[in-house]
Amino acid sequence: MPMTMTQKILASHAGLDSVEAGQLILVSLDRVLGNDITSPVAIKEFNKIGVENVYDTEKVTMVMDHFAPNKDIKAAVQCKMCRDFCEEKRVTHFYDVGRMGIEHALLPEKGLVVSGDVVIGADSHTCTYGALGAFSTGVGSTDMACGMATGKAWFKVPSAIKFVLTGKLGKYVSGKDVILHIIGKIGVDGALYKSMEFVGEGCSELTIYDRLTICNMAIEAGAKNGIFEVDEQTIEYIKQRSDREIVSYKADPDAIYDEVYEIDLSTIKSTVAFPHLPENTRTIDEVGDIKIDQVVIGSCTNGQYKDIEEAAMILKGRKVAKHVRAIIIPATQDIYLRAVENGLVKIFIEAGCVVSTPTCGPCLGGYMGILAAGERAVATTNRNFVGRMGDVTSEVYLASPAVAAASAIAGKIADPNNI
Amino acid sequence: MKFSGKVIKYGDNVDTDVIIPARYLNTSDHSELASHCMEDIDKDFTKKVEKGDIMVAGFNFGCGSSREHAPIAIKASGISLVIAKTFARIFYRNAINIGLAIVECPEAAEAIEDGHKVEADLDNGIIYDLTSGKEFKTQPFPEFIQKIITNGGLIESIRRGDIK
Numbered sequence: 001m002p003m004t005m006t007q008k009i010l011a012s013h014a015g016l017d018s019v020e021a022g023q024l025i026l027v028s029l030d031r032v033l034g035n036d037i038t039s040p041v042a043i044k045e046f047n048k049i050g051v052e053n054v055y056d057t058e059k060v061t062m063v064m065d066h067f068a069p070n071k072d073i074k075a076a077v078q079c080k081m082c083r084d085f086c087e088e089k090r091v092t093h094f095y096d097v098g099r100m101g102i103e104h105a106l107l108p109e110k111g112l113v114v115s116g117d118v119v120i121g122a123d124s125h126t127c128t129y130g131a132l133g134a135f136s137t138g139v140g141s142t143d144m145a146c147g148m149a150t151g152k153a154w155f156k157v158p159s160a161i162k163f164v165l166t167g168k169l170g171k172y173v174s175g176k177d178v179i180l181h182i183i184g185k186i187g188v189d190g191a192l193y194k195s196m197e198f199v200g201e202g203c204s205e206l207t208i209y210d211r212l213t214i215c216n217m218a219i220e221a222g223a224k225n226g227i228f229e230v231d232e233q234t235i236e237y238i239k240q241r242s243d244r245e246i247v248s249y250k251a252d253p254d255a256i257y258d259e260v261y262e263i264d265l266s267t268i269k270s271t272v273a274f275p276h277l278p279e280n281t282r283t284i285d286e287v288g289d290i291k292i293d294q295v296v297i298g299s300c301t302n303g304q305y306k307d308i309e310e311a312a313m314i315l316k317g318r319k320v321a322k323h324v325r326a327i328i329i330p331a332t333q334d335i336y337l338r339a340v341e342n343g344l345v346k347i348f349i350e351a352g353c354v355v356s357t358p359t360c361g362p363c364l365g366g367y368m369g370i371l372a373a374g375e376r377a378v379a380t381t382n383r384n385f386v387g388r389m390g391d392v393t394s395e396v397y398l399a400s401p402a403v404a405a406a407s408a409i410a411g412k413i414a415d416p417n418n419i
Numbered sequence: 420m421k422f423s424g425k426v427i428k429y430g431d432n433v434d435t436d437v438i439i440p441a442r443y444l445n446t447s448d449h450s451e452l453a454s455h456c457m458e459d460i461d462k463d464f465t466k467k468v469e470k471g472d473i474m475v476a477g478f479n480f481g482c483g484s485s486r487e488h489a490p491i492a493i494k495a496s497g498i499s500l501v502i503a504k505t506f507a508r509i510f511y512r513n514a515i516n517i518g519l520a521i522v523e524c525p526e527a528a529e530a531i532e533d534g535h536k537v538e539a540d541l542d543n544g545i546i547y548d549l550t551s552g553k554e555f556k557t558q559p560f561p562e563f564i565q566k567i568i569t570n571g572g573l574i575e576s577i578r579r580g581d582i583k
Contacts, residue, residue, distance in 0.1 A: 041447045041487050045574045067445060074445035124485040124509055140487035140513035142573050188432060189479040193508050222479060224508055277432060364441040364484070383483060385436040387459040 002252035004160045005227050006195040009135040009249055013118045021159035021256075029059065030134075031112060032147035033121030035103055035360075036064045040078045041141035042122055043085045046148050054089050055151035061093040061112060062086055063103040066360045068096070071367040101332025101358045104128040104216060104300035109332055114238050115230045116247030120144065120153050125300050125382065127218045130227035131211035133234055133248055137225045158224045160195035161186075162257040165202030167266035172416040174310070175210030176302055176380065176400040179217040180271040182263070184281030192222035194258065197251060199229055202265045208237045209306045216301045217382050220278040272378075272413060273398035276386045284403065284415045292397070294377040295326045295408040296389075298356075299363045302380035302401050303331025305338055311405035312344040314416055320352035321411030327369045329356045353408070365389045371396075378407040420520065420541045420565055422500040424471035428533035429460065431477035435489040435510065438481065444488055452488050453495035470497040473539070475531050477503065481510025490514040490521075500539055502546065504528045515564060518572035522546075527555035541565070 001018045003011065011019045013027040032055075034042050039062050046054075054060045062082050067075035079096070086094035095106060104125050107113050115133030119126060124138035139153065147153050163182065183190070196218045198211070206214070211228045218226030228234070230248035238246055270284035297303075297311045308330050320326045328348050330336040336358065339345050345355050362369030363381040371377055371390030376397065379389065384396035397413060406416040437460040439452055446452065457464035474493065480503035481489060490513050493501065501514070504525040514521045520541065527546045531537060535550035544559035560568070563581070570576045 037441075037444045038485065038487065041491075044447065048574050049577060072445060078445060078447075122485055122487075124483065126485075138485040138509050140485055140490075140509060140516060142487060142516035143512065145574065146577070188482060189505065189507070192479065192505060219509075222482065222507060364436070364444075366441055366444075383434075383436065385434045385483060387440055388436050392459045 002254040002256065004195060004251045004255045005197050005229065005249050006135055006160060006225060007157055009116060009118060010155065010157055019157045021157050023157045024154060025157060026152050026154050027118050029120055029147050029151050029153055030117040031059050031061055031119040032144060033061045033103060033107065033119065033123065033126060034144050035062070035066050035123050036068055036075070036079050036082055037066045038122035038141045038144065039082045042144040042148065043081060045142050045145035049145065049149050051149045054091060054148045057090045058092050060091050060148050061107070062091065063095045063106055064097060064100050065102050065358065066364065067366050068100065068359065069357065099333065102300045102303055102360055105303055105331035108132060108212065109241065109334060111238070111241030114242050114244045114246060115234060116249065120147050124219045125216050127223065127225050128212055128216040128300060130215035130218065130225050131208060132238060133228060133230040135225055135227065138219060158193055158195045159258050160197050161191055162260045163196060163198050164200040164260065164262045165198060165265055166200055166262065167202050167264040168205040169265045169268065172402040173268055173270055174400050174402065175206060175213035177268050177271045178210070178265065179214045180273050180278065180281050180398065181268050183217065183221050183278050184271065186221055188220060188277055188279045189222040191218065194223055196221065196223045196226040198227065203228055204231055204233070205265060207306065208233055209304045212304065213301055217278070220382060270400060270403050270415060272403060273384055275384050275395040275397070278384060278398060287413045290376065290397065290413040292324060292378050292407055292412055293375040294369060294371060295324060295404050296329070296362050296369055296377060296379040296381060297401050297404050298329025298331060299360065299381040300331065301382045303329055303335065305335045307380065307401040308335060308339050308344060311401045312347045314402060314405035314419060315351040315353065315409065316347045318351055318409050320408045324408050324411050326353040326408040327356060327362060328353050330358060332358055362389055378404045378413055380404050420560060420568065422473060422520065422539040424473045424499055424537065425469070426473050426475050426531055426533060426535045426537050427464065427468060428475045428531070432479045432482055433460065433476050434483035435481055435486050436483055438489040439486065439492040444486060447488065449491055449495040452492040456492040456496045465496065468496050468498065471499045472497060473537050474498050474501045475528055476501065477528060478505050480506050482507035485509045487513045487517060490517050490519045494519040502528050515567055516573040518568045518570065520568050522557050524555055524557040527557070
């Protein structure tokens with residue numbers, strides 16, 4: 001039976017020679033992840049199961065990123081619960097303030113995920129690691145609890161949609177524009193329950209960071225996972241961070257796909273998703289005159305060094321519009337440090353931005369940039385649902401770091417080519 | 420498994436941010452979560468919901484974040500069953516895992532209107548709209564899913580030895 005990339009990874013972790021779409025399987029987990037929002041619920045459930053220890057102290061991972069540094073007393077209680085649990089269970093990979101970063105930027109950076117792995121995380125954007133050729137998917141806290149106890153999770157083997165990429169992206173166009181373009185095309189449930197598999201010569205023209213952004217938002221099309229083939233860039237990225245063996249899977253030539261899309265990267269323009277769904281996309285030449293109050297550059301989707309650097313290059317020597325608050329959030333401590341050392345933070349501050357410690361904060365309307373009634377933000381984040389960043393009448397426009405930076409200067413949604 | 424209650428109906432793409440906004444995720448207390456359930460899409464929800472009520476919705480119900488707080492808030496608010504055209508996959512898994520009954524039935528979700536009285540027999544896969552007199556067929560729940568829901572969730576099922 002021919003298999004997709006995803007199916008091959010799942011078969012290898014289920015101890016099976018082959019699997020097919022629709023089959024229910026039990027797989028071994030290489031990593032089980034949670035954050036300060038989802039882990040407390042999982043810990044409560046874990047304690048009910050009646051096992052003493054987590055299945056592997058090296059593989060259970062908790063990152064305090066959503067409401068940390070603690071935004072209020074309740075958030076402090078939740079982080080403390082995670083901290084105490086990890087200490088008691090001797091969990092090695094517990095990342096607290098000072099060492100943490102936004103989980104989906106942190107895990108690849110630390111070499112905690114490599115190609116061929118199976119990873120579950122109690123966070124919907126766990127699908128990010130498909131960029132490294134891993135199978136990774138978001139689950140809830142109960143699945144996380146069972147994963148922490150047993151090292152296993154059950155799955156229904158997904159069917160897949162294939163995206164064949166060709167060509168090369170133009171100036172100021174990046175992974176964010178590619179995934180917004182795709183979601184605009186197939187819709188927020190266009191890949192429901194399915195894998196999104198990215199292949200073709202165009203993949204090598206995308207950086208690892210473009211691929212991380214693309215896989216990150218696979219969930220925004222309803223997908224179970226997104227995945228890229230392993231290539232030279234993947235191997236280079238992983239080798240710098242991990243000693244583990246690099247396992248790479250390619251789909252069988254006759255693997256069955258529900259649909260196949262061919263996408264010429266050179267035709268993709270900067271793309272913006274209008275409120276209140278990521279599928280409401282318009283290209284930058286179609287946006288019209290949208291005045292804004294805030295810009296957020298960061299998140300698990302676009303908080304990588306490359307993203308921060310691209311924004312800095314546009315903001316260099318320029319000023320943020322007077323009525324705009326611009327908030328820059330490097331995704332990890334390492335990225336933050338590099339931004340300081342390379343003078344990017346100076347550029348941002350001179351332009352009139354604030355630069356924050358890593359946190360998910362504003363993306364989910366937690367803290368560090370909440371919108372008042374009727375306010376509008378351009379954000380490099382992943383969701384623009386009703387009330388996502390604050391008041392239910394506020395609006396979030398999803399865009400790339402380049403468009404967000406240009407918009408901060410212009411005071412309205414703007415094309416970086418026109419700045 | 421039998422359910423009976425009045426219907427509270429919503430549209431397509433009801434996301435987990437409107438089911439339980441992130442500003443309330445600094446707690447995992449069930450009744451506190453329930454007190455803010457649906458407030459960004461329907462601020463009267465907590466006033467009108469009664470124990471046993473049935474939520475009906477369109478496509479892609481529960482899309483967005485993986486927060487298990489979303490099905491927990493719905494269940495703790497008193498909703499006994501959610502009928503939708505389709506569910507987002509993480510929400511689907513989470514609902515079953517915490518013992519909230521959910522069923523995909525596009526025909527029923529299209530036809531049943533807000534405020535209707537509905538009965539559902541998920542052992543036999545039948546949804547009956549008492550107000551309109553229409554009957555809809557759906558997939559019966561397999562026995563292990565029924566057990567998870569009657570036990571109140573996956574963890575309790577594992578503890579009781581119903582799932583090995």
